[in-house]
Structure formats: C-alpha cells, structure tokens
Amino acid sequence: MKNYMILLLALLGLGFYGLGQNKALLYDFSEIPQSLMVNPGVQSDFQWYSGIPALSHVSFQIGSSGVNANSLFANDGLDFNDKVRDRLIFGMSPNDELSGNYQLELINIGFRGKDTGNFYTAGIYHEGDAIGYWFRDYAILAFEGNADRLGQRFDLSHLSTRGEILNVFHFGVNHQWKRNITIGARAKIYSSILNFDSTRNKGFFVTTEGQNNLLASTLDADLRWRTSGINDLKAAEEDGSIASTVLKNGFFGGNLGLGFDLGFTYNLNDQTVLTGSLLDLGFIYHTKDVMNYSLSGSATVEGVQIILPDALSDPNADFWQQLVDDVEQFIPFEDNTKNYITWRPTKLYASIRRDFGEQLPTRANCDCGPYATLGSFRAKYANSFGGQLYMVSRPRGPQAALSAFYLRRLGNFMALKTTYTIDKFSATNIGLALNLQAGPVNMYFMADNLLGYGNLANSQYASFQLGLNIISWGKN
Amino acid sequence: MKLTKQLVVCCSIFFVLLFSCSDSLNFDQADSLVAEPELEASLLYIEAPERIINLATATNFFVQDFNFDAFSSDFFAERVIEGTVTYEVENTTSKELEVTVEFLDESGVILDTEIFAVEAAPTAVLEREIAYGGTGRSIDIIINTSSIRVSAENLGDTMSTSIFPDPKVTLKSKGKFKLSVI
Incomplete structure (x- = not known):
C-alpha cells in the first residue's frame, strides 16, 4: 500500500501537465516535416522527406496543475504528513489534473505527387496518453475518514481518469488549393494496445443522523471502470511474451x-496568414480483451437492526449477513465484457501569423524565382510573429491555452521559435525551438517552460521534442 | 560571422538546458507517511415494545446472540488501532430494566460486558462511551469479537403500562475507529 502511495506521490511530484499535448512550438513551424502532423494543411515546400525511423519525432511532456516534487519532497524540515495533508489532499482541487503524453514516430515519410500541388504523408507513430483528475474526496476518506463529518457528502465523481497506449497508422494529403489556400487531411487507423476509462462516475457517500440508530450511512453510486488489453498484458507478463503481445496488439x-x-493555411495577404487544424477526430471500438466493472445503486444502512417482535420470528436469523446481502443487492458490484467506444482527445489549433523582414530564397523545386512571390510556393520571411490558440477535449470539458510566438529564420539553415504560453495552470511558460538544416539533414530540438529548468523539482511542467529527418527540395 | 555567433548562442541555450538544475529532494520522507482515517458507523439497534415485555413470562425477556463479522473482517481487524463504541439506551416503558451487551469471540467466550441499568420512565436517555485501544480497554476485544450477545431483564412488573405513547426500550450504538491504512 505504501509503495502505491509513494508511486502516486512520485507521479504527482513529477507531475503531468493538463495541456500536455500542446505542441505550440512545433505548430506552423513549416521548416520541420512534423509540423504536418499538427496541421495537415501547413504550407510545405518539400519534394520529399523521410524521418529517421524511431528518431524523426520524440516528444515527452509531463506536468502538474497541482503540487510539484519540491512542494512535497523538499528538505525543508516540515513534517511530510502535514505537507501531504495541506498541499496535496486539501491543497489540490478536483479540477486539478495529472496528465501526460508521449509520442514516438516509428516511420514518417512524405513525397510530392505528380501534381506538385499535392504532398502526401504516411507513417506510424506510437503514443501514450493519460489523464487523471485529483480524486480529492476519495483521498479525504482514505486519510481522514468520515468520522465527525456528519452531513458531508463525499463526491464519487472525483474519480475521473482515462489512459491509453496505441499505435497510429496514418496517411495524409496536403493540397495547395489556391495560391493563398492550402488544405490538408489525414486518415488514421488506431491500433490500441491498452486502454482504461473511468470518466463518467457519479454519486456520493454521506453519513447522517439515523432514523432509528445513531448514524445512517448512505452510498449512492454509479461508478464504471472500463478496460481493454490489460488482461492480455498481464498474461503476457507471466509467460514472458510482453514484446510479442505489444507488437501484435499494436499492429492491428x-x-x-x-x-x-x-487543417488549412490561408494567406490573408502576402504577409498575414491564418491557420487552423483539428486533430484526432476519431474513436476506438474496444471489442477484444474487454473487462468492465461497475458499482451502481443506492443503499442506506444504520447497522444491524432488531425490532421486536418481528425479529423473533426466525430465531436462527443472521442479521449481519442479511445486512451484507441487502447492501450487495442494492449496490451490486458487477463485471462484464461488453464492447465499448472511447473517443480520442480531439485537439484544435488556430493561429494568426504576421511575416516581416527580409524574404529568403526559396528552396522549392519550382519556376518561381529566388523570392517566389509569384510562384505557387511562397517564400519565407526572416521573421514571423503571431498568436496561437490550442484546445483539447478532456473528460471535464475542453481546456484552452493561448500562445504568442516569434520565429526567426537565419538563412535557410537555421530557424528559431520562441513561445510564451498562458493557460489556467501557468503564466510563465516560455518555450524555445531550434531547427537546423545541414544539407539534407534536418534536426530540431524543442523545450517548453524554460524557466522551470532553473529548478526542475519546483517546476510543474517539463517538455521536450526532438527529431531527425532527411529532406529534399528537389534541388539538392 | 554574425550567424555563427547566433548559432553558438542557441546551442549554448540547449546545452544549458541539458544541465538544468534541481533542488535536492528527499524521497525518503515518504517512508514517514501515515494514513490513519477515523471511520464511523452505526453498529446495532434493538427495539422492544412494552407489550412484548409484559407478555414475557421470565424476567429475562430477551437474550440473543448476533453474528457480527464487521470487526473480525481482515481489512478491519488487521488495521484497527483504537476506537470507541457509543451506546444510547432509552426507556419509555413503566419498568425498570437492565440491558447487557456482551462481545463474544468465535468460540463464544465473553470478551467484554457492558451493563445498562435504566429506571422506569420518565428517565433521561442513558449514554455511554467505551474506549478501546490506547488508554482504554484492550483493542484485542474488538479485533476478536465475532458476535454480540444482548440480553434484557425486566426488574419491574408485567402488568403496568407507560403513560407515554408507543412505550419501548431502545438500544442504539455506533462505533468510531481509527485504522492504520498506511
């Protein structure tokens, strides 16, 4: 039990950020092929690219909207139990969340079609994603109990969590529809390895004055816990076939x-650009290795009650067992293997960008001249700034983040982007991205919340992305 | 030259990131984590109307053992540290009564006895709180309790009736226990 608690605290300490999937630095960074993954309608001028397998995009983001490692584990001389009580149990609200996301691209390629207005992408990436809201009332019950809390309802909806590990197979088309409009779409097949979902819980537990006895305990519950893929992995762990099971489930x-x-990109004029994208508009249908659990019903008990003379009618009556049976009848704990559907966390990006400064010679293989202002591919400017909006669907409604960014291109071999992001969790998130192009070799590094790196233990968010690609513009 | 300088600056930033700082943390503190919730719930309620008492031929008008596995369940018995059992006895009958509550172990051995002598109505509600563990009675009494025996004796007559409406004797009880969860 203590180990589980330590693990929980460690997770909280590391934390998971509520907006863990926000790739504000990568978004609209069109020098990087993976920008197509966050906006399939981005303006791209590549002839083809190929990601280095397993290295073309690695992203890892963790954070916490509540406590961080420092607030619990700092050597500050304070009593650890006081810190847990004040900062974790009562310091975090049920809307504080723990969430995280990682992605590892296995394959990612892109190539321009015969119609140079079309650019095709395809690939496979592996993803893990999880979110859990702070189950405050459950924690209060576990640490403090219900004694001397007459009438206080412990809200069972505080348990809200979901998570999944999956492989995503994708194929996309990026099409320059008109000179000022580029649109894109991508189809995805999800192959789920593991899933758990418990997000629509309702009910309460309350202790009140009893009608007959001193206290009445009422449980009104509608709790569901749905899983798929977990039993397969447990069995595989026992017979030492984890790798083959993950591969099998991850590949259809x-x-x-x-x-x-x-996604789309729309040039309002030569230097002002609107973009937008909607990602992961999809679902997974869970039919294999499904195991669901539920606790649903309502019951109020006042202990064992013996009311004479009725109670004397059966001298062998087991009143305790009757009480247990009644509770189990009114609030049955059941399991089943019914199929279920989960919706993917859908993401929305939008941005407005203003380009200015020197125009850079285009690398695109086109008859559009060094500055490409009249060709089908637009030349890039040395500087860009603008704003970005990010939203993601979450079990308790959408969450948003707003970013301002500045992008600086240094010739065609290096570009830098910095972002300042504000959301309900942080007002000091400054990120920096570096893209390097050495001949056909493209590499990029990105990190968010740079101020947090001054003291990682005190940071509620840490994130990085990096990748390695080979790019051709057809003129290399 | 200018570009090279900028490149050096940028690379330096990422180099710094790789060597980012962190205050020293002491994860051993987690070893001192203690979770001892106090849980509270009703235990037993017994109600005997005066007419039943009057009908009984013996003075000991009620004796019964009740199976009570709540205390002996593994989850509770392995974690309980201390607690209290609170009783309330209310008598609105016209008789003086004596109610006895005994905790028995699995083989029927009496572990603890509580006797309540109540005057005939009108009388105040008799309240009593028994502590177990700590400075109270041994917590082993609670841990080993498998059933509860309740007996009630009529120390008065079997003819009279109370002037109060719905006359009866009731025994209410609740338990409040501290458990060591972590």
Whole structure:
C-alpha cells in the first residue's frame, strides 16, 4: 500500500501537465516535416522527406496543475504528513489534473505527387496518453475518514481518469488549393494496445443522523471502470511474451479505431496568414480483451437492526449477513465484457501569423524565382510573429491555452521559435525551438517552460521534442 | 560571422538546458507517511415494545446472540488501532430494566460486558462511551469479537403500562475507529 502511495506521490511530484499535448512550438513551424502532423494543411515546400525511423519525432511532456516534487519532497524540515495533508489532499482541487503524453514516430515519410500541388504523408507513430483528475474526496476518506463529518457528502465523481497506449497508422494529403489556400487531411487507423476509462462516475457517500440508530450511512453510486488489453498484458507478463503481445496488439491485432485530422493555411495577404487544424477526430471500438466493472445503486444502512417482535420470528436469523446481502443487492458490484467506444482527445489549433523582414530564397523545386512571390510556393520571411490558440477535449470539458510566438529564420539553415504560453495552470511558460538544416539533414530540438529548468523539482511542467529527418527540395 | 555567433548562442541555450538544475529532494520522507482515517458507523439497534415485555413470562425477556463479522473482517481487524463504541439506551416503558451487551469471540467466550441499568420512565436517555485501544480497554476485544450477545431483564412488573405513547426500550450504538491504512 505504501509503495502505491509513494508511486502516486512520485507521479504527482513529477507531475503531468493538463495541456500536455500542446505542441505550440512545433505548430506552423513549416521548416520541420512534423509540423504536418499538427496541421495537415501547413504550407510545405518539400519534394520529399523521410524521418529517421524511431528518431524523426520524440516528444515527452509531463506536468502538474497541482503540487510539484519540491512542494512535497523538499528538505525543508516540515513534517511530510502535514505537507501531504495541506498541499496535496486539501491543497489540490478536483479540477486539478495529472496528465501526460508521449509520442514516438516509428516511420514518417512524405513525397510530392505528380501534381506538385499535392504532398502526401504516411507513417506510424506510437503514443501514450493519460489523464487523471485529483480524486480529492476519495483521498479525504482514505486519510481522514468520515468520522465527525456528519452531513458531508463525499463526491464519487472525483474519480475521473482515462489512459491509453496505441499505435497510429496514418496517411495524409496536403493540397495547395489556391495560391493563398492550402488544405490538408489525414486518415488514421488506431491500433490500441491498452486502454482504461473511468470518466463518467457519479454519486456520493454521506453519513447522517439515523432514523432509528445513531448514524445512517448512505452510498449512492454509479461508478464504471472500463478496460481493454490489460488482461492480455498481464498474461503476457507471466509467460514472458510482453514484446510479442505489444507488437501484435499494436499492429492491428488489438482494438481498432478510425480518426481524421484536418487543417488549412490561408494567406490573408502576402504577409498575414491564418491557420487552423483539428486533430484526432476519431474513436476506438474496444471489442477484444474487454473487462468492465461497475458499482451502481443506492443503499442506506444504520447497522444491524432488531425490532421486536418481528425479529423473533426466525430465531436462527443472521442479521449481519442479511445486512451484507441487502447492501450487495442494492449496490451490486458487477463485471462484464461488453464492447465499448472511447473517443480520442480531439485537439484544435488556430493561429494568426504576421511575416516581416527580409524574404529568403526559396528552396522549392519550382519556376518561381529566388523570392517566389509569384510562384505557387511562397517564400519565407526572416521573421514571423503571431498568436496561437490550442484546445483539447478532456473528460471535464475542453481546456484552452493561448500562445504568442516569434520565429526567426537565419538563412535557410537555421530557424528559431520562441513561445510564451498562458493557460489556467501557468503564466510563465516560455518555450524555445531550434531547427537546423545541414544539407539534407534536418534536426530540431524543442523545450517548453524554460524557466522551470532553473529548478526542475519546483517546476510543474517539463517538455521536450526532438527529431531527425532527411529532406529534399528537389534541388539538392 | 554574425550567424555563427547566433548559432553558438542557441546551442549554448540547449546545452544549458541539458544541465538544468534541481533542488535536492528527499524521497525518503515518504517512508514517514501515515494514513490513519477515523471511520464511523452505526453498529446495532434493538427495539422492544412494552407489550412484548409484559407478555414475557421470565424476567429475562430477551437474550440473543448476533453474528457480527464487521470487526473480525481482515481489512478491519488487521488495521484497527483504537476506537470507541457509543451506546444510547432509552426507556419509555413503566419498568425498570437492565440491558447487557456482551462481545463474544468465535468460540463464544465473553470478551467484554457492558451493563445498562435504566429506571422506569420518565428517565433521561442513558449514554455511554467505551474506549478501546490506547488508554482504554484492550483493542484485542474488538479485533476478536465475532458476535454480540444482548440480553434484557425486566426488574419491574408485567402488568403496568407507560403513560407515554408507543412505550419501548431502545438500544442504539455506533462505533468510531481509527485504522492504520498506511
């Protein structure tokens, strides 16, 4: 039990950020092929690219909207139990969340079609994603109990969590529709390796004055816990076949789903650009290795009650067992293997960008001249600034983040982007991205919340992305 | 030259990131984590109307053992540290009564006895709180309790009736226990 608690505290300490999937630095960074993954309608001028397998995009983001490692584990001389009580149990609200996301691209390629207005992308990436809201009332019950809390309702909806590990197979088309409009779409097949979901819980537990006895305990519960893929992995762990099970389930042997990405880029004029994208508009249908649990019903008990003379009618009556049976009848704990659907966390990006400064010679293979202002591919400017909006669907409603950014291109071999992001969790998130192009070799590094790196233990958010690609513009 | 300088600056920033700082943390503190919730719930309620008492031929008008596995369940028995059992006895009958509550172990051995002598109505509600563990009675009494025996004796007559409406004797009880969860 203590180990689980330590693990929980460690997770909280490391933390997971509520907006863990926000790739504000990568978004609209069109020098990087992976920008197509966050907006399939980005303006790209590549002839083709190929990501280095397993290295073309690695992203890892963790954070916490509540406590951080320092607030619990600092050597500050304070009593650890006081810190847990004040900062964790009562310091965090049920809307504080723990969430995280990682992505590892296995394959990612892109190539221009015969119609040079079309650019196709395809690939596979592996993703893990989880979110859990702070289950405050459960924690209060576990640490403090219900004694001397007459009438206080412990809200069972505080348990809200979901998570998944999956592989995503995708194919996308980026199409320059008109000179000032680029649109894109991507189809995705999800192959789920593992899933758990418990997000629509309701109910309460309350202790009140009893009608007959001193206290009445009422449990009104509608709790559900749905899983898929977990038993397969447990069995695989026992017989030492984890790798083959993960591979099998991750490559169409598990639960499958379908999704889409959409995006566009619209030039309001030569130097002002609107963009938007909608990602992971999709679902997974869980039919294999499904195990669901539920606790649903309502009961009020006042202990064992013996009311004479009725109670004397059966001298062998087991009143305790009757009480237990009644509770189990009114609030049955059940399990089943019914299929279920989960929706992917859909993301929305939008931005407005203003380009200015020197125009850079285009690398695109086109008859559009060194500055490309009249060709089908637009030349890039040395500087860009603007704002970005990010939203993601979460179990308790959408969450948003707003970013301001500045992008600086140093010739065609290096570009830098910095962002300042504000959301309900942080007002000091400054990020920096570096993209380097050495001949055909493209590499990029990105990190968010740079101020947090001064003291990682006191940071509620740490994130990085990096990748390695080979790019051709057809003129290399 | 200018570009090279900028490149050096940028690379330096990322180099610094790789060597970012962190205050020293002491994860051993987690070893001192203690979770001892206090849980509270009703235990037993017994109600005997005066007419039943009057009908009984013996003075000991009620004796019964009740199976009570709440205390002996593994989750509770392995974690309970201390607690209290609170009783309330209310008598609105016209008789003086004596109510006895005994905790028995699995083999029927009496572990603890509590006797309540109540005057005939009108009388105040008799309240009593028994502590177990700590400075109170041994917590082993609670841990080993498998059933509860309740007996009630009529120390008065079997003819009279109370002037109060719905006359009866009731025994209410609740338990409040501290458990060591972590």
